[in-house]
Amino acid sequence: MGTGSTRVVVAMSGGVDSSAAAGLLVERGYDVIGLMMRLWTEDDGCGGRHNRCCTPDQMADARRVADRLGIPFYVVDMRATFKASVVDPFIDAYAAGLTPNPCLNCNRHIRFGALLKQAQAMDAAYLATGHYARIRQSEDGAYQLLKGLDPAKDQSYVLSVMTQRQLAQVLFPAGDYTKEHIRQIAADLGLHIARKPESQDLCFLADGDYRGFLARHAPGSATPGPIVNTQGERLGTHTGLPHYTVGQRKGLGLSAPTPLYVVGADVAANTLIVGARDVLGRDALVARHVNWVAGAPPDGPVRAGVKIRYRARETAATVTPDGATTARVKFDAPLRDITPGQAAVFYQGDVCLGGGVIARQPA
């Protein structure tokens, strides 16, 4: 590692992906610095913690990896920014009857916002993360966001908020590999976390218990109210709107001759609306707060594969931009689980065009 080598800050979580990413960068001769973001602390009053990120174990793992790789490692306090730009909007979205995905907000404001600024203040040329996605620069100099090489692990969905400026300063070393290969790289580097299991939960929630989280942080957000059908007839009682999501069938506590699904909510009336399967199907959505990775919307309608949840399959659709930050999506076939608050992300092949937040539909 010479005096003149390019400096890269790696966001380390103690997991295998970011650890291997750091290792790959060290091997490539970069001047690598590991940073862990302290995003959230919630003490349950008995020494236990409700969140799974930045726990003492994760921190010890990341530190051990950094020691093994021979790179400096620091923890930076981002709790205030994280609360203001991720957790509070998450709570507000639930209170507004939406089903938010906080990871997109976190990438927008924290990882490729505050952390990227940190990296720059440390004279780093790049910020690297362990995401499974790829960045390509085309001949005209523009950056493209591509799916990760491993289709099962692709994380471009949560990166669809990225701008040209951010893509120019970010590296995703893991995106060129399969998960299995990344584990092998970690093992070859002698990193003790090579076989560590991964967690799918939101980082600030333990065991994915968002209901408990809302009960603690937004006590008024879940109030029981009526369940009605699309004709407005009362069928039962719900435990609080944030506990339901569009397309949900289980856990409604209703007995009906045909299965009933959550089709929407009237937030003002604290009412959950259910209907038969055929009511649920929709073939259109409106996305707001749209980010076009290229920096501007396409000139007219484009054909695209659209993902309406992180782990959903792509559905063929026509995406029509409506101004800079709105898009209308018309699917070739109806979908049953279009969920306001989740992101709709647009693809052409491996290229992620961008995405936006699914707006509430007229009931």
Added chain:
Amino acid sequence: MAGNGQSIYMDYAATTPVDPRVVEAMMPYFTERFGNPSSIHTFGREASRAVQAARETVAGILNCKPGEIVFTSCGTESDNLALRGATLENGRRHIVTSPVEHHAVSRTAEILHAHLGYGLTVVPVDAYGMVDPADVADALRDDTALVSIMYANNEVGTIQPIAEIAAVAHARGARFHTDAVQAAGQLPLDVAALGVDMLAISAHKFYGPKGVGALYVREGVRLVPSQSGGGQEGGRRGGTTNVALIVGLAKALEIAYAEREAHVARYRQLRDRLIEGVRARVPDAQLTGHPEQRLPNSASFALRGVDGNALLMHLDLKGIAASSGSACLVGTPEPSEVLMAMGLPPAWALGGLRLTVGRHTTDAEVDAVLDVLSDAVARVRALAAA
């Protein structure tokens, strides 16, 4: 290691390198002279002689009797032995201490308070972190067992009026302990002049090895051992005697006091160069601790609107090892308890910076630190504002 290859240690209050003469003095006691001083045979006697010589050396510097020195495993243990030992022995049920003590004292006092029901009074400090003996006098009760006030503060360097406080405590029949861990090597340790009943030191702060300390216990002060076991150290501290490290502590203390005047004069000059430089070049920086009554080697500052840990990170990246009052490895910095007790608002108390010089510090290093510091502070402030 820093990107530009420089490596400047400005954290001598955290620990010091072992003097090569000390290493040399210790070496035989790891190998050929390995005996247990409690054994009656030749090997034991040889080790015992070494420990006795060490005890005499330490006693000479502290101006006390060799039998009044108890060797321990560190400064923390010395403080624990003083607080637990002297209060448990005593029928009295009250402890007086200050809000700027090292955790070795403050946590121990809190445990005695919370779990054993001792009364605990924490006297205030002024804006310099200084205890007023009159406040100690007010806090004293008929059942005060112990007053424990540190000699010099580890975070801001303030030196307390120990002799006066000791006299105040004695006037009400209370024992007086002082944590002299930071003072040792720089300030006089004459226990008779200080008038203390107990005094704690730790070798790694004065160019000795880590993992060995001592407690002076005035003759006649009875202690319940906090580490009970064999009859070592006059029954006051059980555990097979750590001969090599004790030899190292004594040698380090001997060297430190033989050379003290020269070192301290040099520390003062380096420290003042730092303080003047920060005053001139870093906006919104305030010296913390007493302007005169402070450790010769310690320059400490509060920096408005600066997360001290973020600053340390930026300094480390430039190869500068410094410390903050609220050192935190886990990214949840809290305002420094010491700075808060001195009345600094939280926006300043998060920004503690401690630069402590030592035997190997040079003028050039001080200047290099000053060059980096103003830029690093500006970066951290810019990030916080973003």
